[in-house]
Amino acid sequence: MxxxxxxxxxxxxxxxxxxxxxxxxxxxxxxxxxxxxxxxxxxxxxxxxxxxxxxxxxxxxxxxxxxxxxxxxxxxxxxxxxxxxFWPQEPRAKYEVVQWVMWQMANQGPKTGENGHFRRLGPEQGDQSYAIRRFGDEVHRLYGVLNNRLYDRRYLAGDEYTIADMISYPWTVNWQGQGIDIEEFKYFKRWFEEVGARPAVQRGMAVAAGITEDPAxxxxxxxxxxxxxxxxxxxxxxxxx
The missing domain is CATH 3.40.30.10 (Glutaredoxin)
Known part of the structure; x- marks a missing residue:
């Protein structure tokens, strides 16, 4: 267990x-x-x-x-x-996965988190226009990284579904709240829909931890x-x- x-x-x-x-x-x-x-x-x-x-x-x-x-x-x-x-051990395939896991941890997660943070701040926190533009542009760039990676392969590490896909997917679910137009990134959209249709992904995304609060x-x-x-x-x- x-x-x-x-x-x-x-x-x-x-x-x-x-x-x-x-x-x-x-x-x-x-x-x-x-x-x-x-x-x-x-x-x-x-x-x-x-x-x-x-x-x-x-x-x-x-x-x-x-x-x-x-x-x-x-x-x-x-x-x-x-x-x-979900993590091949042949060296070339292994490090195709590892580099995308590191990309997610060092880039996608932190920058998307900062983007959301500054978008949520109210006017009482002062002018956030620079921060919103800075992190909004960076998140847009990162969606471009995903899109360009996926134009000629099914998954992030190649033809095989791996932890590289699983670790990246949850940070893309709120693409609208991140200020992204998913139609701009058609290769990413294809991947996003395919990964999101997996039953295990749907179950994992639905896991709760007690009573859900309404922030309001x-x-x-x-x-x-x-x-x-x-x-x-x-x-x-x-x-x-």
């Missing part, structure tokens, strides 16, 4: 998609990031960067004590390697508390000796 410390964000859904594709039993452990569950001592033991997702594998390869893994890219590599699926139902005070919790974090002090 694998414990998935999870909240239904694109980063969390990468992992549930892979687990659904693999058919590996797992248990969702909710990490309510608005409430601040990611800062508990228990969670920090398995995810020192205070970010979800993280997993604990109670039946690791070779046996022994449970293995915990944090960072969604590392989790994808770990699970695919353990199962021997939160009081202004609670919204402000959560913004202070999630944004502008500074270093945590080291534990006392």
């Amino acid at each position: 694998i414990d998935v410390h999870y909240w239904p964000t694109p980063n969390g859904k990468k992992v549930t998609i892979l687990l659904e594709e693999l058919g590996i039993p797992y248990r969702v452990v909710p990490v309510h990031i608005g409430r601040g569950d990611q800062f508990t001592d228990e969670f920090l033991k398995i995810s020192p960067n205070n970010r979800m997702p993280a997993i604990v594998d109670h039946e690791p390869p070779g046996g022994g004590a449970p293995i915990s893994v944090f960072e969604s890219g590392a989790i994808m590599l770990y699970l695919a390697e353990k199962a021997g699926r 139902s939160l009081s202004p005070e609670e919204q402000a508390r959560r913004r202070a919790l999630l944004y502008n974090q500074r270093a945590r002090p080291a534990p006392a000796a």
